Amino acid sequence: MVQSCQARFDASFGALSDATRRGVLEQLGRADASITALAERFHMTLTGMKKHVGVLEQAGLVSTEKVGRVRTCKLGLRALEEEAAWIESYRRLWAARFDELDIVVEELKRKERENGRKKRK
Amino acid sequence: MDVRSESEATPTRNSTAVERKSECELVVTRTVNAPARLVFEAWTKAELFRRWWVPKSYGLTLLSCEMDVRVGGQYRLVFPHGDSTMEFFGTYLEVTPYSRLVWTNEEGDSGETVTTVTFEENAGKTLLVLHDRYPSKEALDSGATAALPEALDQLDELLASLGSTTEAK
DSSP, rough: OOHHHHHHHHHHHHHSSSSHHHHHHHHHHOEEEEEHHHHHHHHOHHHHHHHHHHHHHTTTTTEEEETTTTEEEOOOHHEEEEEEEEHHHHHHHHHHHHHHHHHHOOOHHHHHHHHHHHHHH | OOOOOTOOOOOOOOOEEEEETTEEEEEEEEEEEHHHHHHHHHHHHHHHHHHSSSSSGTOOOOOOEEESSSOOOOEEEEEETTTEEEEEEEEEEEEEEEEEEEEEOOOOOOOEEEEEEEEETTTEEEEEEEEEESSSSHHTTTHHHSSOOGGGGGGHHHHHHHHHHGGGO
C-alpha cells in the first residue's frame, strides 16, 4: 500500500515540481480551459503547453477531451483526491501534535495541583 | 509515561478538524482539556513546545528550538535534513497572554505565511483555533511538503508513518 502510494506521489510531485504546471492546475481548479487558452494565459507556445499538459495528464492530475478542433483540459480525479489527501495528511499531523500537547498539558495540570497542595500546607 | 492522576478518568481524545476556509486559508480546531493559561504555556515555552510540535510518531528530532515569545521576537526551529539541516523561522507579531498568538513563517520562498492561534477557555477547557494564511493559493497547495519538515525525498518515511497508524503511539 505504501509502495503504490509512493509511486503515485512520485508521479504527482514530479508533475507538480514545475511552477507552470502548478499554475495550470490552479487555473483548471477555477474552470476548464483549452490548451490554446492555457498557452496564452502562461505566455507559452502551444507545443510547450501541450508538453506540460501531457505530464499532468500522465500523472492523472488533468484529463483532456477533444471536441472538434479544441482540446479541453479539466482537473483529473487524482488532482481532487490529492487535495483531499493533502488536507488529511495535514490533519493527521495536527492530530498527532495535539495528542502530544495533551500529554504536556496534563503534566502541567498535575504540577500545578501538586504546587497548590504544597502551598496550602 | 502515563501522566494521568488516579482521580481522573481516562481523558477522551478530542478530535482535530481542518477546514480550507478559502484559497489561501486553512483552519485547524481542537479542544484541549485544560485552562487556557496552561495551554498557552505549552505554546510559548520552548522546552514544552518542542516536546509536542514534532510528534514522536513522525520519527523526527528537533535539533534546536529557540523562541523569543514577545512582539517582534523571533523563533527558529532546526531539523536534521540529510547531511544538512532545515530551518523554520519567523517573527511573533502579536502575543496576548492566554488568548492569542500571531507569528510569521518566513522560511518559504513564496512569501510569508501568517499563523494566528486563539485560545478560548470555556468551563476549564480550551478551544484552540489555528488559522494559517498563505501568501497565495499556490503556496498553500505546495504546503503538502512545507507543512511538514520532510523534504520530498523523505516522503516515503512520512507515508510509512501515516500508513501504520496503529504504531502511531
